[in-house]
Amino acid sequence: MTERLVVVGGDAGGMAAASQARKLRGPQDLEIIALERGEFTSYSACGIPYWVGDQVTNGPDSLVARDPRTFREKYAVDVRLHHRVTSFDLSAGLLAMSDDATGAELALRFDHLVIGTGAAPVRPPWFTEAIEDEVSGVHFAQTLPQGAGLRDEVAGLPGGRAVVCGGGYIGVEIADALHRRGLQVTVVSRSPELMSSLDADIAVELRTAMEKVGITVLTGTSAAGLTSADGHVTGVMLADGSELPADLVVLGLGVRPRSSLAAASGLELGPSGGIRTDEQLRVRRAGQVLPNVYAAGDCTEVWHRVLERPVHLPLGTHANKQSRVAGITIGGGQATFAGAIGTAITGFWADGVEVEVGRTGLSCRELTAEGRPYVQATIHGTAASGYMPAAPSVTCRLVADPTTGAILGGQLIGGHGVAKRIDVVSVAVWHHLTAADLVDADLGYCPPLSPTWDPIQIAARKLLTQLG
């Protein structure tokens, strides 16, 4: 008898499960239906800043990894766009949905369910939906339609004033994009420094680079309201009562799991609101794992291997891995999702300024907040041999457990090519390697590409001397 898999949400969290399950089970064995509220499937939200910044020119199509037609024709997935799920009856294997195109309310039976509802951008309390309806010029940059709207407005505002609320990854990347498009950009960050996932003394180099090209960076403050005239935003009011004039505002304050339907069905959520799952991405209700209901992607919490607890880490890498594991499990295969350790990279490239950032594991700030002891070493060097004229600068911080010497985290900031080098530290953190292991490592050396001692190894040597 043909079973039915229903996937809720047409992006990474759901669709990788659909395609993976299809690889293992043919259409006669497994019917797959995917329900998507919008009109796109499997697109790169992370690519939106580069589309807004005109680096990606053939958007939104090029940001779509697999469109509905591809899913239908190549994967035999019945993709239903503009379908919004309104409730789950998990015990009965039923869900209710509305077809926004026709207004019809429908029920759908499932044998397997994958919840991939993603995350919604954080909406500050002063930006109510009512204000959103009345005041134009305020944007999120999370979905393709939002990206398109932002992009269109930017095109009509050459030389205009933009305020980006939020100094994290999205805030920095959107500031880069708006600066490229010729706007006067101010970034407002509540944290003492941009990128609070880095230690503040590391992140300051990013601020310096952004200020160098003329971006204003305001830290330790936040937006508290808007001013507007004739239905368009004219400024942002800050917490201290001052006002920033603005022709355009982008809200990049992070995202929260979209888990209200899951919560209403009694599924276990974490403190972040993310759905809790086991290693096969099966959800829990009343302490029991539901054997046929999965959740994956930004609507879930992810096991953090260094913190040793689940946290919300909304990132396409985890969504894809989780979804793949859910799909393999539904397909009858064996796979586990082993968690994450908070690796993240980004950069600022406008006007030929190049600053790349990478981080993994825990920062000093996070370890302090956890009350965990640590030893850290920080070095400033070059990412290529120092005598090469274009050798990019690099700052590397490694943090270790003072008892075991195990690397708990790392941060890199510097010029071209620096960010991805964090991957070595990531593998070290994951596998409990020590500073001594990093000193021993056989890393690549070639003068234009790396000094004889890789900067990570120089930091590891310094760490070794401090570990005694």
Added chain:
Amino acid sequence: MTERLVVVGGDAGGMAAASQARKLRGPQDLEIIALERGEFTSYSACGIPYWVGDQVTNGPDSLVARDPRTFREKYAVDVRLHHRVTSFDLSAGLLAMSDDATGAELALRFDHLVIGTGAAPVRPPWFTEAIEDEVSGVHFAQTLPQGAGLRDEVAGLPGGRAVVCGGGYIGVEIADALHRRGLQVTVVSRSPELMSSLDADIAVELRTAMEKVGITVLTGTSAAGLTSADGHVTGVMLADGSELPADLVVLGLGVRPRSSLAAASGLELGPSGGIRTDEQLRVRRAGQVLPNVYAAGDCTEVWHRVLERPVHLPLGTHANKQSRVAGITIGGGQATFAGAIGTAITGFWADGVEVEVGRTGLSCRELTAEGRPYVQATIHGTAASGYMPAAPSVTCRLVADPTTGAILGGQLIGGHGVAKRIDVVSVAVWHHLTAADLVDADLGYCPPLSPTWDPIQIAARKLLTQLG
């Protein structure tokens, strides 16, 4: 009583031991004398191609990491230039040397000895020292004086014809340099493809890039002799009897350990001629470890952790690590040299063509030669998200043990920033991680820097399906 450390050879193999020992023991406790045949200390031989290619302009000084004055003044190391050691009496703790400046023959007592005599470029049988004296225009590129000589001659040969004998790292890098300087370059390689440390089907991309800018690449053949007129080279005769006209010839045929003095002292050598050491870099004689005699750098063999035997891997990274361990040991500290796994990176960058190469562990070719079974997966992708206009291409091959799934090696070839990514594979090989571990890894993702699934992980996924 003050002990005396004598270091033979003023480059990485010896001098890192000198500075490391000095950090742990002051001049009252340990006198350090360094003997160097030439006039430079601690310089980057690997940087010579970039100096020849005019990318490094302030050479040779900028290629010297620490000059004799620095060693004398900051490290209290008695550096004696133009001193050539002629024999060791290891039982008596004595060596004989000649001061080439004065012609004096001297004896020197030591309590600790570090042999860091390096390696000598391979000299083809037809290029005798007699011919070298008679025929100008034929160069090695291993020492600073050789680099200076090559550089001077290149300056007088705009548009001239250069033949580079050898298609390995040095051959490729020198070809890049000579092409930048406006010469018509031909590379002659005995192997079926350039860079025999890569599998041939991977390395072909490098040949394509070099041919694209007008370099001629001849593989599967080798030089068998020279032609000359008026004491200057006019051509290279190939093994098949054909002749390549040449105004300049560079010999980049690899290097052999300089170990004749060590051999004459009865020290244990490997089949490569490299000196055998233990993990503290102490040498062996008649099956016994000599507790006070060390060897480090290109004159030694290095423990290869995948081959599980010592091999000759002349590379600055190992020399520095070995020498550091010898210095710590002499200084009374604890350290071990854990070996290497054959990581190497390079690139070809002339005329805006960018091809970077990275390899680690064993190639398919090497595994076949070893008679070891393997499974391999090769993928072609992009090093950034595919929709980014400048996304560099990348080919990634991973090789694993079919029984354990442990990664045995990896190769990367592609555009900008690709080579250093081999470091993740290197750490994986070193720590016996599996293809599944690489799929699980939390690697950095940001559209301009990496796709959601890192190419290494895409290859690991493919490998997993083949491992079954």
